Amino acid sequence: MASSIFFFYSLLISSHLVVTLGGNFYQDFDITWGDGRGKILNNGQLLTLSLDKAFGSGFVSKNEYLFGKIDMQLKLVPGNSAGTVTAYYLSSQGPTHDEIDFEFLGNVSGDPYILHTNVFSQGKGNKEQQFYLCFSVDDTPIREFKNSESLGVPFPKSQPMKIHSSLWNTDDWATRGGLVKTDGTFAPFTASYRNFTADACVPSSGSSCNSSSLSSNNAWFSQKLDSASQDKIRWVQKNYMIYNYCTDTKRFPQGLPPECATTNLS
Ligand SMILES: *[C@@H]1O[C@H](CO)[C@@H](O)[C@H](O)[C@H]1NC(C)=O
Ligand SMILES: *[C@@H]1O[C@H](CO)[C@@H](O)[C@H](O)[C@H]1NC(C)=O
Ligand SMILES: *[C@@H]1O[C@H](CO)[C@@H](O)[C@H](O)[C@H]1NC(C)=O
Numbered sequence: 001m002a003s004s005i006f007f008f009y010s011l012l013i014s015s016h017l018v019v020t021l022g023g024n025f026y027q028d029f030d031i032t033w034g035d036g037r038g039k040i041l042n043n044g045q046l047l048t049l050s051l052d053k054a055f056g057s058g059f060v061s062k063n064e065y066l067f068g069k070i071d072m073q074l075k076l077v078p079g080n081s082a083g084t085v086t087a088y089y090l091s092s093q094g095p096t097h098d099e100i101d102f103e104f105l106g107n108v109s110g111d112p113y114i115l116h117t118n119v120f121s122q123g124k125g126n127k128e129q130q131f132y133l134c135f136s137v138d139d140t141p142i143r144e145f146k147n148s149e150s151l152g153v154p155f156p157k158s159q160p161m162k163i164h165s166s167l168w169n170t171d172d173w174a175t176r177g178g179l180v181k182t183d184g185t186f187a188p189f190t191a192s193y194r195n196f197t198a199d200a201c202v203p204s205s206g207s208s209c210n211s212s213s214l215s216s217n218n219a220w221f222s223q224k225l226d227s228a229s230q231d232k233i234r235w236v237q238k239n240y241m242i243y244n245y246c247t248d249t250k251r252f253p254q255g256l257p258p259e260c261a262t263t264n265l266s
Contacts, residue, residue: 028196029163031059037188047193049167051077051084053184058166065090066160066209068200074104075192076113081106083171083182086191090161096123098156104133105174106189114242119145122154126257130243131236141229142236148259160203167191 024044031038034057037050049057070090077084084106091099099120104113113133118125129143147155167189171182201209225233237244245251246260 025193025196028063028198029059029061031057033058033166045194048190049086049165049193050188050190051167051169053187054169056166056168058164058168060165061163063198063202064092064160064162064204065198065200066158066203068198070163070200071195071197072163072193073195075194076104077106077167077189077191080109080183080186081113081189082108082175082180083169084167084189085170085174086165086167088163088165090163091120092156092159092161094123094159098122098159098161099125100156100161105170107175108180115142117143119156121156124154126245127259128243128245129241131240132242133240135236135240140232140236141225142233144225144233146259146262148262151258151261153257153259160209165193 025040025047026044029040029047031040031047034049034055037052037055038057038059039048039050040046041048047059049059051057072088074086074088076086086104086106087101088104089099089101091097097120099118101116101118101120103116105116107113115131115133115137117129117131119127127145131142145155147157149155169182171180172178175181201207203209246256249256
C-alpha cells in the first residue's frame with residue numbers, strides 16, 4: 001500500500017521566498033534513533049524504518065517548515081502489522097508546541113489499518129479523528145482544521161515544524177485496543193519512504209513566512225479547499241470515519257470544543 005500524504009492548512013500564510021526541495025534523504029533527513037534499524041538506501045532515494053521483536057526506529061527532517069505542501073510516499077508495514085504503529089507527523093518544539101499527527105495503526109493481514117489523526121495548537125491536542133484506511137488517500141483530503149481564532153482557539157501558524165516519523169511497537173493499545181498482539185515471528189517489520197518533496201517555507205533560510213507580499217505562483221498562503229474537496233471530505237467522513245472528537249458528547253459533557261462549530265460534517 002503506498003500512500004502519499006497531503007498536508008493541508010485551511011489558512012496558509014505564504015512568503016515570496018518558497019523553497020522547493022528535490023528529494024534526497026541524506027540531504028533532507030537524519031535517522032535519529034533505532035541502532036541501525038533505520039536506513040537510507042539507493043543513493044538517498046529510499047528510507048526504511050524497521051522494528052525487530054521489540055525495538056523500533058525513527059527519523060526527523062533537517063529543516064523546519066511553516067506553511068506549504070509536503071509530499072511523501074509511504075509504504076506501510078505489509079502483511080501482518082498488528083501491534084505496530086507507523087507515526088508520521090509535523091511538530092515544533094517546546095511546551096506550547098504545534099503538531100499535526102498521522103499515526104497508522106497496523107492490523108492482521110487483510111484487516112484495515114486505522115489512520116489516527118490529531119492537531120495540537122499551543123500545546124493543546126484533544127482533536128482526534130480516526131479513519132479506516134481502505135480508500136486511496138492520494139489527493140483525497142481527509143481532514144481540515146480551520147482557523148477558529150475568533151472563537152479563542154489557537155491556530156498553528158507561527159511555529160515552524162520538523163517532519164518526524166517512527167515505527168514502534170504498541171501492542172498494549174493499538175490493535176483492537178490491545179487485544180491483538182504483535183506477532184514477533186513476522187519481525188522485522190519494515191516501512192519505507194520515498195519521493196519526498198516540500199513546497200514549503202523554511203524560516204531558518206531567512207524568509208519571512210508570514211510576509212504579506214505574495215507571489216501569485218506560491219499561493220499556499222491563500223489555498224482553501226474547493227467545493228469538490230469539501231465533498232470528498234464529507235464522503236470520507238461518511239464512509240470511513242470511526243471516531244470524531246467533535247461528535248463525542250460523552251467526552252465533552254460541558255459542550256464540544258468551540259472549533260467543532262466550523263468542522264465540516266456530513
Ligand atoms: C483491524 O481490523 C478489525 C476487523 O476489521 C477492526 O475491528 C479494527 O478496528 C482494525 N484496526 C485496528 C487498528 O485494530
Ligand atoms: C514522485 O512524486 C511526484 C509528484 O510529487 C510524481 O509525479 C512521481 O511520479 C513520483 N515518483 C514515483 C517514482 O512515484
Ligand atoms: C512573523 O514572522 C516573524 C519571524 O519571521 C515573527 O517574529 C512574527 O511574530 C510573525 N508574525 C505573526 C503575526 O505571526
